[in-house]
Amino acid sequence: MTLMTLLLLAAALIGIGIYGALSQQSFVMLMMGLELILNGVMLAAVAFWALSGAGAPEGQLLTIVVMAVMAIEMAMGFALVVAVFRTNQADVTEGITELKH
Amino acid sequence: MIFNELILPVLLVTVVLVVGAYLVAVIDEVIAGALGRPSGAGAWMAPLAQGAWLLNQQANATEAPDWRAWRLAPALYLALAAIGLAVVPFSPTLIATDLVTSVVLWGSVEALATVVIFLHGWSANTLLALIGAYRYVALGLSYILISMFVLIGVALPAESLQFSQVVASQEELWNVIRQPLGLPLFLIVGLGMTFWGPLNLADSRDLAGGTASAVSGPPRLVWNLARAAMLVAFSGAAASAFLGGWLGPWLPGPVWMLLKMLAVLAVLLLIGRLMPRVQPERCVTLMWVVFLPLSFVDLIWAGVEALW
Amino acid sequence: MDYPLIVDVFFVLLAILAVVSGWRVFATDSMVRASFFLLVSFIAVGVIMILLAAEYLGVAMFFMMAVEMMVMAIFMVMFMMNPAGLNPMMMVHQHKFSIAAGAVSFLVLAAVALLAEFPDNPLSADIDPVRSLGNELLGDSMLIFESAGIVLLTTMIGVVVLSSHNGRYGAAEEGSMPPGLVPGGDPAGMPEEEDEGGGHHHCH
Numbered sequence: 001m002t003l004m005t006l007l008l009l010a011a012a013l014i015g016i017g018i019y020g021a022l023s024q025q026s027f028v029m030l031m032m033g034l035e036l037i038l039n040g041v042m043l044a045a046v047a048f049w050a051l052s053g054a055g056a057p058e059g060q061l062l063t064i065v066v067m068a069v070m071a072i073e074m075a076m077g078f079a080l081v082v083a084v085f086r087t088n089q090a091d092v093t094e095g096i097t098e099l100k101h
Numbered sequence: 102m103i104f105n106e107l108i109l110p111v112l113l114v115t116v117v118l119v120v121g122a123y124l125v126a127v128i129d130e131v132i133a134g135a136l137g138r139p140s141g142a143g144a145w146m147a148p149l150a151q152g153a154w155l156l157n158q159q160a161n162a163t164e165a166p167d168w169r170a171w172r173l174a175p176a177l178y179l180a181l182a183a184i185g186l187a188v189v190p191f192s193p194t195l196i197a198t199d200l201v202t203s204v205v206l207w208g209s210v211e212a213l214a215t216v217v218i219f220l221h222g223w224s225a226n227t228l229l230a231l232i233g234a235y236r237y238v239a240l241g242l243s244y245i246l247i248s249m250f251v252l253i254g255v256a257l258p259a260e261s262l263q264f265s266q267v268v269a270s271q272e273e274l275w276n277v278i279r280q281p282l283g284l285p286l287f288l289i290v291g292l293g294m295t296f297w298g299p300l301n302l303a304d305s306r307d308l309a310g311g312t313a314s315a316v317s318g319p320p321r322l323v324w325n326l327a328r329a330a331m332l333v334a335f336s337g338a339a340a341s342a343f344l345g346g347w348l349g350p351w352l353p354g355p356v357w358m359l360l361k362m363l364a365v366l367a368v369l370l371l372i373g374r375l376m377p378r379v380q381p382e383r384c385v386t387l388m389w390v391v392f393l394p395l396s397f398v399d400l401i402w403a404g405v406e407a408l409w
Numbered sequence: 410m411d412y413p414l415i416v417d418v419f420f421v422l423l424a425i426l427a428v429v430s431g432w433r434v435f436a437t438d439s440m441v442r443a444s445f446f447l448l449v450s451f452i453a454v455g456v457i458m459i460l461l462a463a464e465y466l467g468v469a470m471f472f473m474m475a476v477e478m479m480v481m482a483i484f485m486v487m488f489m490m491n492p493a494g495l496n497p498m499m500m501v502h503q504h505k506f507s508i509a510a511g512a513v514s515f516l517v518l519a520a521v522a523l524l525a526e527f528p529d530n531p532l533s534a535d536i537d538p539v540r541s542l543g544n545e546l547l548g549d550s551m552l553i554f555e556s557a558g559i560v561l562l563t564t565m566i567g568v569v570v571l572s573s574h575n576g577r578y579g580a581a582e583e584g585s586m587p588p589g590l591v592p593g594g595d596p597a598g599m600p601e602e603e604d605e606g607g608g609h610h611h612c613h
Contacts, residue, residue: 001412001420001460003529007522009424009457013431013450015515020435023507025500028485029435032447035477036431042470043454050461054530057545060538061553063466064546067473068557072564074477078484079571091488092500167442201539202468209472216448216475219482223441238479245476262465262539 006047013040025092027084031077035070042066110197114186118179121333121362122326123148128367132374152322160318167224174221175320179327181217182334185210189337190265192347192354203264204252207338211248211294214331215241218296218303221324222312233311236381237296237303243388244293250396251286254403255342264338268346275345279406282399284343286392291335291369295328298373302381336365416460423460427453440485448478462532465539 013036020033042063049059081091088095126148134144188203190196200206215238222234256262258279259270267276277284289300296303296311304311313324340346340361347354379387412420430449437443455470501507532538546554 001417001457003527004522005420005424006457006461008519009427011515011518011522012428013454014518015511016428016431016435017511018514019507019511022510023501023504024435025502026440026488028440028481028488029443029500032434032443032481035447036434036450039427039431039451039454042466043457046458046461046463046466048527050463050532052527052530055532055536055538055541057541058550060463060466060542061545061550063463064469064542065553065557067469068561070477071473072560074480075564075568076571078480079568081484081488082572085488094502167439170442170445200464200468201537202464205465205468205472209468209475212472212475212479216445216479219479220445235483238483242476242479245472 003047003051006051007044010040010044010047013037013043025094027077027081027091027093030093031074034073034077038066038070038073110187113191113195114183114197117337118183118186118330118333121336121366122329124363125329125332125366125370126151129370129373132370136374152326155317155322155325156319158318158321160320161315163225163227163315166226170220170224171316172320174217174224175316175323175327177217178214178221179323179330181210181214182327182330185331185334186337188264189334189341190268190346191358193265193269195355196265199263199265202262204256204262204267204342207264208245208249208252210334211241211245211290214294215245218312221316222303225312225315227315229308229310229314230312233303233305233308233314236308237312240293240300240302240381240384240388243385243393244290247286247388247392247396248290248294250393250400251283251290252342254280254283254396254400257403257407264341264346268341268348271345271348275343275348277343280343280399280403282395282402284339286396286399287339287343288365288369288372289392291332291339292372295331295335297328297332297369299376299379300384301373301378302384305378307378332366332369333362336362336369339365412460420457420460423453423457426450427457441482444478444481444485447481448474451478462538465542 017033017036017038017040020036021030022033024030024033045059045062045066049055049063053059084096085091127144130144130147185207187197188200188206190199218237218241219234222230222232222237225231255267255276258276259267261267261270271279292298292300296305302311304313308314313321316324337358340358344361344365346361347358349357352360427450430446430453433446434443434450437446451470451474455467455474457467458470459467461467
């Protein structure tokens with residue numbers, strides 16, 4: 001467990017997350033991709049905190065902030081899904097084409 | 102070193118869980134007998150007989166279940182009970198894992214239990230099991246919130262998130278007296294997360310057994326064992342958070358701890374036999390409108406008390 | 410910083426678990442299973458955090474993500490067809506582009522991990538991570554922490570506004586139609602509309 005291997009793992013998680021966020025049609029699956037990206041980000045932050053930053057407390061703070069961001073992303077995402085479903089009966093990204101114009 | 106860090110903790114958790122789960126069944130039989138339910142075999146033999154019977158039964162199959170999740174869920178619930186018990190201190194030194202954030206870990210055991218119970222009901226692919234699973238999710242989220250606030254209240258005077266420090270902080274006065282609202286609220290959480298007695302809404306009779314309605318044979322035995330084991334783990338957490346854990350005169354610490362756990366178990370099982378089951382929709386209102394504000398009051402009480 | 414062999418072994422196992430379950434999220438048919446695979450990935454990362462001595466963050470990850478993924482699974486069942494994954498399903502767009510984007514971002518980040526020089530300042534032994542986090546949250550960085558709280562409160566209000574039944578233009582379902590059972594078909598689950606006059610019925 002070195003900084004390099006930890007960052008490689010974080011990179012793999014972020015890569016899978018980017019694939020998911022870009023490829024999934026369903027809103028909820030798309031959000032799962034975003035969550036996976038944030039998972040990698042948190043791991044990288046903790047790895048830097050523990051192995052490169054000599055335990056500077058801001059490293060842990062960053063992870064807490066990312067967790068808050070995740071909660072906000074989930075809540076807003078689901079609210080938007082509900083709102084879009086109410087008006088357009090759509091649960092896939094192709095369903096809201098009027099955003100294009 | 103290997104003995105102290107690996108074998109002893111595993112042995113401690115296993116023995117307490119297995120013996121504790123057996124005692125839960127025995128105490129439940131005794132209480133049922135005292136309340137007038139006729140029992141065939143004696144209270145000591147009945148759980149063993151039922152266990153042996155379940156072990157010999159055939160495991161039921163439903164149409165297109167999610168096999169892996171269905172078989173794993175009881176084992177995972179048992180594993181969560183073991184994790185919960187692993188952070189409970191039996192004496193200042195006799196702790197399976199003395200994690201610095203053990204109180205938070207207990208909170209996450211409750212949260213993960215929600216997932217496992219949902220999985221157990223969902224993966225069976227039958228109607229009543231699925232209703233039980235959704236019911237537990239709706240209620241489980243409210244139990245978790247109450248439990249969090251009550252446990253933060255306990256951690257405040259200890260100035261630590263560690264169960265051993267929480268027990269040590271009760272040297273002068275137990276938390277059950279210092280924070281009178283805490284223990285009753287926590288007992289409600291315990292009944293909820295093991296869906297026992299009045300709060301048995303996930304596996305209740307009105308759903309013909311709920312999440313366990315389609316399970317028989319050895320998986321059913323593991324599920325029943327896991328529920329009893331979770332009750333034991335919960336009694337350990339309650340005894341160390343509110344009843345002063347290993348603290349007590351004359352007797353050695355671990356004995357006090359076991360006695361307190363037995364007392365909590367007896368109270369829970371008595372409530373389980375005496376109280377009628379709450380209506381699910383009324384239960385949600387009760388949790389959010391009555392018990393959650395009460396847990397805020399408990400937390401403010403603990404905060405003011407800690408500042409005094 | 411050198412970790413004992415057992416820590417390295419566990420790290421490798423957890424890393425494989427995190428990546429494989431992260432990949433399974435987008436490869437499984439069942440939406441409920443997908444969200445629980447994501448939970449497994451989060452738990453593996455949480456355990457790695459505990460191995461790195463971030464005891465609070467690792468454990469916080471467990472309970473945060475357990476509740477989040479539970480809620481996610483419920484939403485999956487509400488909004489997706491085929492939540493149980495009884496039929497094979499693949500709902501993707503711009504698939505090749507996404508695979509390329511994921512691979513490229515992995516390669517770039519991996520190159521950073523492999524080639525960049527980072528200072529080697531491991532955690533000192535006398536630091537108490539939980540206490541240091543707490544002092545930071547309610548000390549120097551209190552403003553950030555409190556702003557996060559305010560943003561969460563704003564989120565709650567925004568979420569209620571967005572998802573509540575009544576909007577500025579009247580009730581939410583006004584003017585909306587349920588989707589048809591076949592593409593472009595009649596709205597499903599709507600009763601046949603009666604003629605305004607009542608009285609007379611069409612006979613065929």
